[in-house]
Amino acid sequence: MLSFDLARNPELKAAFNRLHCYCEKEFGCTYTSIYHESQITKNKIYWNSNQDWGDYYVSNDYIKYCQLFEFGRNVMKESKEFIMPWNMTKPKNHKQMIIDGERSENNVSNGVSFTEFYRKYVTGLAFASYPWNRNFMKDLMEKDVMFMCLKNDIFRFLNKFDGLLHRKDITALDVEVLATIVGGSASVELNSTPLLFNS
Numbered sequence: 001m002l003s004f005d006l007a008r009n010p011e012l013k014a015a016f017n018r019l020h021c022y023c024e025k026e027f028g029c030t031y032t033s034i035y036h037e038s039q040i041t042k043n044k045i046y047w048n049s050n051q052d053w054g055d056y057y058v059s060n061d062y063i064k065y066c067q068l069f070e071f072g073r074n075v076m077k078e079s080k081e082f083i084m085p086w087n088m089t090k091p092k093n094h095k096q097m098i099i100d101g102e103r104s105e106n107n108v109s110n111g112v113s114f115t116e117f118y119r120k121y122v123t124g125l126a127f128a129s130y131p132w133n134r135n136f137m138k139d140l141m142e143k144d145v146m147f148m149c150l151k152n153d154i155f156r157f158l159n160k161f162d163g164l165l166h167r168k169d170i171t172a173l174d175v176e177v178l179a180t181i182v183g184g185s186a187s188v189e190l191n192s193t194p195l196l197f198n199s
Contacts, residue, residue: 001042001043002041002170003043003044003046004044006047008176011179012179013047016047027147028133028140030107031053031107031128032049032126033047034154035125035126036121036161036165038120043164044165045175066096067092067099068113070089071089072084083112083114086112086113108128109130111126111127111128112136121162123159164178
């Protein structure tokens with residue numbers, strides 16, 4: 001199982017950083033996260049705007065305990081696509097309360113996740129804001145046309161890694177080579193309609 005941070009590629013890191021800056025300006029985001037995983041091999045690619053929080057979250061194995069992932073796993077059993085406002089699910093135990101508190105301390109709150117499960121891939125996109133920004137999802141969804149274009153461009157871009165991630169024998173170098181090839185197409189245009197990833 002390979003876990004590859006797309007920030008290792010300079011072009012993709014720059015493109016995703018511009019994506020986050022755009023989301024910060026347009027939607028009031030403090031956090032942006034992208035995730036694409038093969039359900040056959042569990043190979044995954046990811047990126048998030050807060051590297052320190054992401055590393056801390058992964059190193060503490062929070063993905064196993066987090067109520068957001070628990071809720072998402074349960075919903076995916078019945079639905080191929082879903083939008084999950086994070087405030088829909090509350091911590092159920094002490095461990096989840098700790099995770100939720102630490103998330104808030106890192107200004108990763110009041111978020112919303114968009115997840116799809118197709119062709120044996122789970123693809124996710126999450127945005128979050130400050131703990132005090134209770135209207136974040138409402139504000140985000142008011143710009144739904146712009147936002148859905150953004151989401152669709154990101155998911156389309158991540159699909160370029162599909163064939164590779166289903167392979168059991170891939171290495172970080174394989175992903176790095178493909179990331180370099182597709183990284184050049186990750187040009188970000190921050191105009192009125194953001195077409196972030198060219199086909």
